[in-house]
Amino acid sequence: MNAATPHIQQKQISLSCYTSRVREGEQFIPEHVFSYQLSGSITMHDGVREYTFTEGSCRLTRRNNLMKFVKQPAATAPFLNISVYLDQATLQRFSKTYGFAANPQQEQPPVIPIHATPFVKAYFDSLKPYDELIQEGNEVLLSLKQQEAIGILLQSNAALKDVLFDFAAPGRIDLEAFMQQNFHFNTSLNRFAYLTGRSLSTFKRDFEKTFGMPPGKWLQQRRLQEAYYLIREKGASASDVYIEVGFEDLSHFSFAFKKMYGAAPTRI
Known part of the structure; x- marks a missing residue:
């Protein structure tokens, strides 16, 4: 090797x-x-x-x-x-x-x-x-x-x-519980839909009924809320948490965080 x-x-x-x-x-x-x-x-x-x-x-x-x-x-x-x-x-x-x-x-x-x-x-x-x-x-x-x-x-x-030998596709499951558990995974809406037992269109429709907003908007807000908690209450740094909560890029995370909370992650 x-x-x-x-x-x-x-x-x-x-x-x-x-x-x-x-x-x-x-x-x-x-x-x-x-x-x-x-x-x-x-x-x-x-x-x-x-x-x-x-x-x-x-x-x-x-x-x-x-x-x-x-x-x-x-x-x-x-x-x-x-x-x-x-x-x-x-x-x-x-x-x-x-x-x-x-x-x-x-x-x-x-x-x-x-x-x-x-x-x-x-x-x-x-x-x-x-x-x-x-x-x-x-x-x-x-x-x-x-x-x-x-x-x-x-x-x-x-x-x-x-x-x-269980060859069944994922069955329809509780959307709210699944998303609250898995929001920090940086995966596509298609995959979230599949894992909750829905087509993409049904997933989007059920999502808005459940959360009152489109999935993309909710995911960003929920990830930023979790990041705020980890930084403020746990003393984590932005570089520690941005991947953990589902962001790919530190600069995008910092920009979105400041837009939502009015201050950069380093000022919290």
Whole structure:
């Protein structure tokens, strides 16, 4: 592995490596992801709960979730994480071949810790050497490794079939509760609509009925309110909070903040 390469990705397998810096960000998780933390640590936040995984730990991150993360190298080792992506087409083929079907389930957390059994450890050991595995020409092998990952997950926890083989799109959920929990994710209205079980037009119509204003305007006001609270009550700085509350750019955040509160964030 070349440690200077921060992110190596094939459709089925991804290797993340950061040697000397903390990396923060957020992402939408479109497919289930089975991950093993080789070294360093990752802290993930779904808007309500925080999850931390250190060296030797495993997790299944469920599809159709928004997640913030902090990736931290260890004192004597890089941040190193291997992930296997379990797309819907692969899971549907597996379900049909082996006769698995999901039962109606109670709500599951977005991130599910997986016990690092000998089967799990042996599986991730089998993915070495990573650089060679992801080269062109290994598509069949990579597909088999995806199927093996599904089998390993089911062996570690049979109840995961109700997660892995649930192919339904997000159902209609409480719009106000969802937006209050997820306003700080910098994602598109299309994605917010999808995750609340609505078309974009229905989402916009329901949003105005619920909040009394268009979603774009509400999102900016709500993010600025949260930033004001963090700066005034928690002593945070503008550079600490602008990404946390969903802004991409510090100058845009500062401009919008001053317009709403009559003073720059540094004067609060």
